[in-house]
Structures are given as C-alpha cells and as structure tokens.
Amino acid sequence: MDLPFIAATMARRGLLMPGNPVRIVRQFGALGRWGFGLAGELRQAAARSPERLAVIDDERQVTYAELLAGSERTASALNLRSGERVGLLCRNSARMIEALIGITSIGADPVLINTGLSASQLATVAKDQDLKVVIHDEEFAPQLALVENTEKIRADKIQAGRSKDLLPPAKPGRTIVLTSGTTGTPKGARRPTPGGFRPLCSVIDRIPLHAGDRILLAAPLFHTWGFAGLQIALALRATIVLHRRFDAAKVHESLIRNDVDALIGVPVMVQQLMDLGERERVTSLRVAAVSGSALPGGLATRFMDRYGDVLYNLYGSTEASWVSIATPADLRAAPDTAGRPPFGTTVKILDEDGSEAPTGTIGGIFVTNEMLFDGYTGQEAKNPEKSLLETGDLGHLDDTGRLFVDGRQDDMIVSGGENVHPAEVENLLAGLPQIREAAVIGVPDDQYGQRLAAYIVLRDGEKLAPDEIRDHVRRHRARFCVPRDVIFLDTLPRNATGKILARELRDSGQ
Structure with a gap:
C-alpha cells in the first residue's frame, strides 16, 4: 500500500512536524479546495508559513504571504477565460512565479517558453499554441516582433490589479512545457496535475530534500526539471533562491551567502562550477540534484570529491517526468549510471520484438508512472491509461538493477x-x-x-x-x-x- 510509504517519507522529510493547529487546518483546507497543482501548493505554504521567505531573487525578497498576494494581483489583472493559453517568456524570478501561478489560479493554461528561442520560432510557437497573451521580460520585446494576433504584456507592468481572494476555477489551469526543440519547432507537452502526495514522496524519498530547506533553483523554470523543482519547493515550503542568469562564480558565492541546502540544476552547470577550480567550501550544501542531459564521464566523481557526496542525477524527460534517480552511492559505484526507478515507477528494457531484454543487453527504455504527460497540444491524450511510454532512448540494466542510458535511438x-x-x-x-x-x-x-x-x-x-x-x-x-x-x-x-x-x-x- 502507498499510505505507509507516503507517511514515512513525509515524516522523514519534516512535512509532518507539529505546528499551529489553526494554520495546519488552513493548510490542508487549501489543498482540499485548490488541489496539488501550483495554485494549491502556494496556498498551503502561505497558510502554514506566511512569514517564511518564499523567494530570494536578484531584485527582492518576498514571503509566502506576499508571493500569494502577488499571484492574486496578477490573476485579477488578466482578462482571461478558463482554458485560454498564456505564454510566459521570462527568466527565473519571483515575478515569473507570480505570473505562472496567477495564470493557473483563474483556470488559464500557462505555456512555458524557452528563453533561447529565435524570433521566428517564437512566432511559430505563438501560432501553434494559440496564445492569447505573452507575458515577457523587457529584454525579450525585440524577439517578439514577429508574433502577431497575440497580446504582449511586460511582466513588470502586469500587477496593476488589487489583490483579492479568488475562488478555485471550475477547471484548473494546465501547465504546458515545450520540448527542447533541438531538432525543430518545439512541441507543447501537457503536464499532469499531481493527484496527491505520492509523486512528491517518490522524488524526496530518493533525493533528501526537507521542509523549510533553502533551495537554489538554477535550472530555468521553463525547463521540465526547473518546473519540477518549483513544484517540490512549494510543497516543502522551502525558501527558493533564484538568479536571472546562471553564472558559476556568482552561484558559488550565492550558495555560501544564502546558506543554501540544495542546488537544482542541469549537468552543464555542475561542469561550470567545477571549472572554477578550488574555492571556499560550501558547507551547507546537502543536495545537488541535476537532470536534463547525461553527466559527462568522470564529472560525478570529481564533483563529489570537491563538494562531498551530495550529487543526485535524475533521468527523465518532458514526456515521462522521471524514469530513474541515481544517488551518490550509485554514482560512486558507477559514475555513468542513471540510477534506479523511484517508488511507483516501472522501467523496462525492450528489444525490437517488444520482449524484455536480458540484463546487460541494450534495448529501448520504456517507463510508466503516474506523472506521464497527457499528450502534445493539438493531439488527443497520448497515454490516458498511463501504460508504458517509450522514451526514445536506448539503455541497459546491470545485475544490481541500475539503469544505464546508451544514447538516443535516432542517434x-x-x-x-x-x-x-x-x-x-x-x-x-x-x-x-x-x-x-x-x-x-x-x-x-x-x-x-x-x-x-x-x-x-x-x-x-x-x-x-x-x-x-x-x-x-x-x-x-x-x-x-x-x-x-x-x-x-x-x-x-x-x-x-x-x-x-x-x-x-x-x-x-x-
């Protein structure tokens, strides 16, 4: 049964700590009304810990109460109907989180846009995703010149409305994450809304993030892993540290200055931190969790030799969410492993005939869990029964059950x-x-x-x-x-x- 696993994991990670009874009732009441999406997670955090710092970014610091008020002002200022799509073209900041959660709070669908897209790609995305509005940082205004028939609003100009209590929409907003677009125009993948605590517990059971941690979210929030990091951080009522751009030297200094417990990033960021050479030790860091691409050979060992055994590698995709997680012990034993599937996830290696491949034999990687995507926008739901999803990667299992990714099938x-x-x-x-x-x-x-x-x-x-x-x-x-x-x-x-x-x-x- 899931309940003992969920209760034990939540207790180990500090989510069942005693507190003010009134606030706890309000916390679970918010989850009951708003669900486990971003709007509900922010509201439960603000109900339980309103004075706690929610975000420290390059411009300001905001508490959970202030972050909720900002998202509600954004929701009140937007003239949108449920189901309409809003593009978000922003760098990591509290303002982006306020816009993102404000959009979902009124039942509209945020589309997270990669800040590296060209002007022509942005125009195609706006048309393909039928964007009603694009909310953007000022720096991206020139890149939106080719976007037509879509209202464009600067993120720093949006909060003109008054904060007011909102009622949960009849149909919650669905976040759409764009695929990486390395081989053409990005596609929009509809992210599922968690139905309870199990998805959170599946990840934090393997990656030891705790309630109230300080988490530096270095991965872009438009990226699947950055978005997942935001979901986890809000559920944990964590203090989220954000920087608009990744600069290894500044991030290293931020880890020390902000007494950061956990870093969430992509492997190239870890590589750039290593390229800084020996610097002041980051004594507070307990977790460095990366995802999004393979760890280059030897990087895991070198990083842990310098920072301690704190590195976790999550292998997944926009479509599959997560497939497996490698712990420091896994990476010490086999630095190129993708680890093992977490609780509630099944991974199979299948040959060309659809049969399970023997241990050590390369085949296609297939996965199932409750957070598989619900299909691409413009298509019917691809996997309504959460059956095995083909990742498009080739891999094999060793005799201990660890997964190794051997490349893309089309590579x-x-x-x-x-x-x-x-x-x-x-x-x-x-x-x-x-x-x-x-x-x-x-x-x-x-x-x-x-x-x-x-x-x-x-x-x-x-x-x-x-x-x-x-x-x-x-x-x-x-x-x-x-x-x-x-x-x-x-x-x-x-x-x-x-x-x-x-x-x-x-x-x-x-």
Missing part, C-alpha cells in the same frame, strides 16, 4: 554495417583529463554510409592531437567506433537548458 548510426552508439565514444573521451567537453555524432560518409565525428573542447593549457584521440578510442573500443573526424572547438553549442545542438556541430565541422 545510433550504421557504419559499414556495424551499429555504433555515439554516446559510448563520447563518454570514453570525456574521461580523458585533457578534455573539458566532448560530443560525438554521426555524419554522412560516401563509403560507409555514416561515420563518427568527435567535437572536442580542451581544458585551458592542454593539448591533444587528433591521432591521440583516435588512438585512445582504438585501444578501448572496436575499430568502427574510432572517429575519423576530430574537430576542436572553443565551446560546444548548447540551447538554454544545456543540451548540445547537433545541427550546429555539423555546421561547424564543414
């Missing part, structure tokens, strides 16, 4: 009749001490159909010749895994969430 290439997984070579190269970052992709080849190309970023002051890289791969992998193209770059092209842009890599190698 695998056939070179001279041999199946080659670029991620296998990428992880091997990332382990070389001279290499800061490596990306390996397939490119067309007249003789073999496809071949591997390696794109390398060296650490400052280091040197490697292309033949040294090829020889390293040749010593550890089959001959068809050796990249014939080795291109050195100053940086790898990434989108705003840290994912590598393969199209730009191919262009840079021409």
Whole structure:
C-alpha cells in the first residue's frame, strides 16, 4: 500500500512536524479546495508559513504571504477565460512565479517558453499554441516582433490589479512545457496535475530534500526539471533562491551567502562550477540534484570529491517526468549510471520484438508512472491509461538493477554495417583529463554510409592531437567506433537548458 510509504517519507522529510493547529487546518483546507497543482501548493505554504521567505531573487525578497498576494494581483489583472493559453517568456524570478501561478489560479493554461528561442520560432510557437497573451521580460520585446494576433504584456507592468481572494476555477489551469526543440519547432507537452502526495514522496524519498530547506533553483523554470523543482519547493515550503542568469562564480558565492541546502540544476552547470577550480567550501550544501542531459564521464566523481557526496542525477524527460534517480552511492559505484526507478515507477528494457531484454543487453527504455504527460497540444491524450511510454532512448540494466542510458535511438548510426552508439565514444573521451567537453555524432560518409565525428573542447593549457584521440578510442573500443573526424572547438553549442545542438556541430565541422 502507498499510505505507509507516503507517511514515512513525509515524516522523514519534516512535512509532518507539529505546528499551529489553526494554520495546519488552513493548510490542508487549501489543498482540499485548490488541489496539488501550483495554485494549491502556494496556498498551503502561505497558510502554514506566511512569514517564511518564499523567494530570494536578484531584485527582492518576498514571503509566502506576499508571493500569494502577488499571484492574486496578477490573476485579477488578466482578462482571461478558463482554458485560454498564456505564454510566459521570462527568466527565473519571483515575478515569473507570480505570473505562472496567477495564470493557473483563474483556470488559464500557462505555456512555458524557452528563453533561447529565435524570433521566428517564437512566432511559430505563438501560432501553434494559440496564445492569447505573452507575458515577457523587457529584454525579450525585440524577439517578439514577429508574433502577431497575440497580446504582449511586460511582466513588470502586469500587477496593476488589487489583490483579492479568488475562488478555485471550475477547471484548473494546465501547465504546458515545450520540448527542447533541438531538432525543430518545439512541441507543447501537457503536464499532469499531481493527484496527491505520492509523486512528491517518490522524488524526496530518493533525493533528501526537507521542509523549510533553502533551495537554489538554477535550472530555468521553463525547463521540465526547473518546473519540477518549483513544484517540490512549494510543497516543502522551502525558501527558493533564484538568479536571472546562471553564472558559476556568482552561484558559488550565492550558495555560501544564502546558506543554501540544495542546488537544482542541469549537468552543464555542475561542469561550470567545477571549472572554477578550488574555492571556499560550501558547507551547507546537502543536495545537488541535476537532470536534463547525461553527466559527462568522470564529472560525478570529481564533483563529489570537491563538494562531498551530495550529487543526485535524475533521468527523465518532458514526456515521462522521471524514469530513474541515481544517488551518490550509485554514482560512486558507477559514475555513468542513471540510477534506479523511484517508488511507483516501472522501467523496462525492450528489444525490437517488444520482449524484455536480458540484463546487460541494450534495448529501448520504456517507463510508466503516474506523472506521464497527457499528450502534445493539438493531439488527443497520448497515454490516458498511463501504460508504458517509450522514451526514445536506448539503455541497459546491470545485475544490481541500475539503469544505464546508451544514447538516443535516432542517434545510433550504421557504419559499414556495424551499429555504433555515439554516446559510448563520447563518454570514453570525456574521461580523458585533457578534455573539458566532448560530443560525438554521426555524419554522412560516401563509403560507409555514416561515420563518427568527435567535437572536442580542451581544458585551458592542454593539448591533444587528433591521432591521440583516435588512438585512445582504438585501444578501448572496436575499430568502427574510432572517429575519423576530430574537430576542436572553443565551446560546444548548447540551447538554454544545456543540451548540445547537433545541427550546429555539423555546421561547424564543414
């Protein structure tokens, strides 16, 4: 049964601590009326801990009572009907949270927009998602020039209405998260609203976040992991530390200045913190939870050697929410593992015939849990019965049940009749001490159909010749895994969430 698990997890993470009886009644009353979406989670936090700092951002500090009032002013100022869609094009800030929760509080659907999209992509998204309004930071006004038939409102100008008590909408607003868009126009994925405490407990059972923690949300709030971090933080009545842009040196200083307990980010942020070199130790940090892309080879071990055994790696996607979580113990034992599925999640490795693959054999990764997405906008619900969802990734399980991701199904290439997984070579190269970052992709080849190309970023002051890289791969992998193209770059092209842009890599190698 779920109840013992939920009760035990909530007790361990401080969610069942005694408190003011009146506030506790109001807290659970808010959840009863508003549900477990963002609007309900903010209201339960404000009912239980109104004076607690909710957000510390680059401009101000606001308590939970003030954050709720700001979201209600936003809701009151917007002339929207239930089900209408509102684009949010903002950097991390209290103002963005107020707008996001204000939109859902009146039953409208917020669409979280990647701040790295081009003007033409923004115009396509606005049309495809049928946006009634776009709420944006001032800096993005020029990028919205091509957006037509959509009202544009600056986020810092929106709160003209008076705060007033709102009634729960007949139909709660549904948050829409855009896919990464690395291969074309992003699609909108409808996020489900949690139906109770189990989704929260499934994550915090494995990642030890506690009620009242100070959590630095470095991942963009428009990203699936950043959005999930916000949901978790509100449920925990945490103090959320936000910065508009990620700057490794400033974030390191913020971790110390704000006495941060937990950092939620993407792997490239951890890499950039490591690139700072030895600095003042962050003694308060208990959790550094990353998601969104693979951890480069050796990074987990190096990070924990410096920061302590605090690193957690969540593997998931916009569509699947989470698939597995690797703890520090998992990463010490196998630094490239994606960990194990948390409570309530089932993961299977299936071969091409749909049969379960033997231990150690690569196959497609399939998952089911209660937070699978409800389909893309413009389509019927894709997975109404929460059956197994194909992630699009290839992976295998070891004999302890740990999951390893071996690459995307569409990234695998056939070179001279041999199946080659670029991620296998990428992880091997990332382990070389001279290499800061490596990306390996397939490119067309007249003789073999496809071949591997390696794109390398060296650490400052280091040197490697292309033949040294090829020889390293040749010593550890089959001959068809050796990249014939080795291109050195100053940086790898990434989108705003840290994912590598393969199209730009191919262009840079021409």
